[in-house]
Amino acid sequence: MESESKSKKWVGRTTACFPATTVVEAWAIAGNFCAAHKWLPLDTCCKIEGEENEPGCIRLCGSRLNWVKERLVTFDPVGHAYAYEITESNMGFGNYLSFVKLIPAGEEGCQVEWAFEADPVEGWTKDGLVSYMQTALEAMGKAILLNNGK
Template structure:
């Protein structure tokens, strides 16, 4: 039974379509958990801080004065999906969990895919759920554009 004063979790989901790359071309870029800075425009650096054999794979992501450490909690290459949680940050996140998934677009030609980024978190002081969802959405659009450009230049 929930307590009357318990604050509900925030939930959100953003999607971004990539028109030319296939899901199987995009997934390896997302699957490499410690290279988020290559794709997400709001991240300057991302690197592994804890090895998988210890407490799971943990990455450190930062940009200017903000940083967070995120633990990979699940990966399913067949479903092209990964999940992670924030274990520490200076951004006010508590109980933040997220899932990113690459989904083929069924256009018959095999081209195109969509990245879905969903999150659930306790409320963050100084933000609204809408602000966080907008931030995730804008970041994901930039990430999709960076991935498209990288894949185009590879061919």
């Protein structure tokens, strides 16, 4: 039984609603694939291969102890969505695919959805990963408000 639970993919999703931020305002922060350091607790996030915001672009994101290389799989600036996968990291990730989408919410707001499919990650729990993503979305909200002077 133990090996069965370890072999199942994790699927998770988190959302955050920003009632005073339009999709366009939020996309100005969330829609730049190589600028995740503007809203995540990272020391760096930079393009290392390909064209920015074009499928195939590879970014390197890191903090003092951890790093990850991620490849942009799809990018839809009109639909305010993209998907990316982890290609290498020192954090134990194997197969990991993530989806980010911004959708209107109310007259002046938006909702950000961040979902993933991943192999179980040693040292993490699925709930821990979802919690990390929720914290990151809250940080994104603060960065959006600061960027827009709200």
